[in-house]
Amino acid sequence: MRHDLDVPAFDVDDIHLDDLRRRRSAKWQYYPADVLPAWIAEMDFPLAEPIARTLREAVDLSDTGYQWPAELKPACADFAHDAWGWDFDPERVTVLPDVLTAITQCLTHLTAPGDGVVITPPVYTPFFHVVAHAGRHVVEVPLIRLTDGRYSLDDEGLAAAFARADVTAFLLSHPHNPTGTVLAPDELAMVADLAHRHGVAVISDEIHAPLVLPGASHLPYLVVAGDDANAVALISASKAWNLAGLKAAQVVATERTTATVTERIPLEATFTSGHFGVLAAASAYREGGPWLQTVVEVLDANRRLLGELLAERLPLAAYVAPDASFLGWIDLDAYGLGADPAAALLERGRVGLNPGPSFGTGGDGFVRLNFATSPAILAEIVDRMASVVQ
Numbered sequence: 218m219r220h221d222l223d224v225p226a227f228d229v230d231d232i233h234l235d236d237l238r239r240r241r242s243a244k245w246q247y248y249p250a251d252v253l254p255a256w257i258a259e260m261d262f263p264l265a266e267p268i269a270r271t272l273r274e275a276v277d278l279s280d281t282g283y284q285w286p287a288e289l290k291p292a293c294a295d296f297a298h299d300a301w302g303w304d305f306d307p308e309r310v311t312v313l314p315d316v317l318t319a320i321t322q323c324l325t326h327l328t329a330p331g332d333g334v335v336i337t338p339p340v341y342t343p344f345f346h347v348v349a350h351a352g353r354h355v356v357e358v359p360l361i362r363l364t365d366g367r368y369s370l371d372d373e374g375l376a377a378a379f380a381r382a383d384v385t386a387f388l389l390s391h392p393h394n395p396t397g398t399v400l401a402p403d404e405l406a407m408v409a410d411l412a413h414r415h416g417v418a419v420i421s422d423e424i425h426a427p428l429v430l431p432g433a434s435h436l437p438y439l440v441v442a443g444d445d446a447n448a449v450a451l452i453s454a455s456k457a458w459n460l461a462g463l464k465a466a467q468v469v470a471t472e473r474t475t476a477t478v479t480e481r482i483p484l485e486a487t488f489t490s491g492h493f494g495v496l497a498a499a500s501a502y503r504e505g506g507p508w509l510q511t512v513v514e515v516l517d518a519n520r521r522l523l524g525e526l527l528a529e530r531l532p533l534a535a536y537v538a539p540d541a542s543f544l545g546w547i548d549l550d551a552y553g554l555g556a557d558p559a560a561a562l563l564e565r566g567r568v569g570l571n572p573g574p575s576f577g578t579g580g581d582g583f584v585r586l587n588f589a590t591s592p593a594i595l596a597e598i599v600d601r602m603a604s605v606v607q
């Protein structure tokens with residue numbers, strides 16, 4: 218959904234390190250002050266004004282009690298309809314604090330202790346931990362790295378894994394973190410078909426979906442799989458509107474999983490969601506469109522700028538601009554910095570990137586770089602990387 222914006226919702230050149238370093242979130246606190254952080258998926262942009270207003274009004278009202286998701290559920294369903302043509306009954310939505318809590322709840326209700334859960338490395342690091350902490354085990358089906366540096370699902374690998382007796386679920390990152398891949402309709406149809414044939418439940422983590430960039434479009438897994446699928450989708454305003462600390466993600470169930478998942482999620486789990494998260498997410502979905510459009514334009518420019526800066530300053534780096542979101546997945550193997558180039562870049566360049574190996578198989582030699590910042594700060598990040606390899 219495009220908005221007619223005469224002026225951007227914010228000026229990306231008006232983002233300054235002095236202000237960012239006053240933030241008390243994980244991104245800005247984890248490293249010592251001389252390190253430039255470009256790691257965890259927080260954005261450096263100013264909060265969307267409608268969300269800031271909603272939160273200010275809540276503070277002014279001393280409206281700081283427990284959350285009540287009555288407005289969020291239809292707001293989220295209306296956003297999904299407008300953004301992706303995905304229609305679901307708002308009553309199929311369950312609000313939980315965050316996507317990781319939602320994955321744990323879904324694994325608990327869709328699988329049994331000891332079961333195998335397929336993931337597709339290199340993939341979002343906590344997927345490994347959340348499966349293990351739920352008492353299930355990870356079954357890896359690595360993505361295939363194509364000759365042009367893009368990634369796709371391994372259909373033969375998935376078919377073999379889904380046929381295993383221990384495998385009962387597939388935890389999908391769609392769009393994919395860290396590769397930025399937006400899965401194609403035929404890949405999603407292949408997953409849905411295999412899942413149906415082998416009785417495998419699909420948990421589709423679509424947290425990055427509002428940030429699909431020009432040239433790609435997001436097709437929700439449940440649109441492909443249909444209402445009788447043994448599947449759930451996890452969505453959230455937390456990545457696209459930078460609300461991760463406020464705590465409100467949404468589980469969308471099908472008709473089938475409404476009975477097996479939604480109705481079994483305990484009230485105390487939903488009640489740990491944040492009231493400010495629920496208010497902010499509803500505001501994001503209802504009023505955050507113009508701001509999101511500016512963010513998408515900035516990220517589109519930054520993903521290209523990152524390619525130009527790397528070509529100029531680190532010409533041996535292999536980088537394919539992501540189809541979605543703000544994470545650059547960069548192969549630095551040619552620089553001979555070992556399996557974990559992020560360690561050398563931190564030590565000698567004072568720049569904080571996510572280590573490729575933490576994303577599992579296929580991550581050696583890579584770093585993940587967060588480019589949701591100003592062009593000037595992005596240039597400084599690449600300068601610091603370049604200082605190590607020159």
Ligand SMILES: Cc1ncc(COP(=O)(O)O)c(C=O)c1O
Pocket residue numbers: 258314315316317318341390394422424425453455456461466
């Ligand atoms: C693919 C993916 N899933 C889940 C999360 C975490 O989301 P939450 O903070 O809602 O648990 C992230 C955070 O970056 C992510 O990239």
